[in-house]
Amino acid sequence: MTESVVLKKEIPPYNVFDERCPTRDVLARIADKWALLILARLENGPMRFNKLQRDIQRITKKVLTQALRKLERDGLVSREVFATVPVTVEYSLTPLGQALTETVTVLAHWVESNMDAIVAAQSAYDAANAQT
Amino acid sequence: MTESVVLKKEIPPYNVFDERCPTRDVLARIADKWALLILARLENGPMRFNKLQRDIQRITKKVLTQALRKLERDGLVSREVFATVPVTVEYSLTPLGQALTETVTVLAHWVESNMDAIVAAQSAYDAANAQT
DNA sequence: CCGTATCCCCAGGGATACTG
């Protein structure tokens, strides 16, 4: 009888805990304070470069540009140039970025919603570890 | 007639986009590659220090300790010492950390699930921006 | 308006060794 060999389905061995897995680099790029803020900010629609910089306070043009390039390379953000004078550039979430951002937004909101508990924990921790 | 003045309910003005809001610091602490990996790793239950270090590859004791302390201070992780010989220390998620980690895990899984699309985007980007 | 180009700087992370 001919054995029907059931090949183990090759599930992509992506695993963020494997130091060699490229997902780890991607996660590290997303797990960046600026990246998260940018994604969260773009959730409500396209936005120009300067508007982004103004909304996300304390970020320099250089760093914002770098962060946007990385997000663009990973296919999370798209960049569109309009030939106005002076030039206008709009950034928006790609469908891929949109999906990711939903989770990112949950994260940001979670922090806001639980900030009181976090502050309390910090106080307790600091009190317990108080130095002379 | 006496106006019944409806006081605007004072919702905590927590907002990650405000540079002065403490939520921003917390988000920055969570938005850290090591912090995310630690939280994700602790999701399945308590874990000892060395096990944690082995599972999360490429992290040194120093950095792991620092990361755990921050998470502990924010009330996301708890540390329990057992007077065995040699000493055993277990780290686990607090209820607060548990809730957060659910979202974190979604994020990690999202990356793994969408890695193929991300890789494709990277290739396209690199091809479009090829030098010379 | 939307970025580069420079310069500078130090905090944070790596490597290694040691201890309760």
Added chain:
DNA sequence: CAGTATCCCTGGGGATACGG
């Protein structure tokens, strides 16, 4: 086992100025 203690070091930001 679970951390400190040191030393080193670099690259990621910050500030500023300029350019298309």
